[in-house]
Amino acid sequence: MESNQRYYFRRAAEERMAAQRAITDNARQWHARLAQQFAARAAEAESLSAA
Template sequence: MESDLRYYLRRAAEERTAAHRSVTDQARERHSSLAREFAERAQACTAPALQAMSA
């Protein structure tokens, strides 16, 4: 089973690729927005682990 972190990282990469390949500005913007959202979720997954390491 894929972890949340790996899923969000994979989806962010897929959306960045889709944005790069998009033909229209609207599609490019939407894929870029989704890529940022998934990257933020991935970062949120790592925050608790980093806090635990520093404690």
């Protein structure tokens, strides 16, 4: 089973790639925002697992 941290890191990477492929500026911003949110969740999960 995949850990939360690994899932969030993977989703952040997927959303960054989707932002690069996006055609419209609106879609690019949406995917970039999602990537930031997933990266923040990954960092939070990492700090919780280290504690």
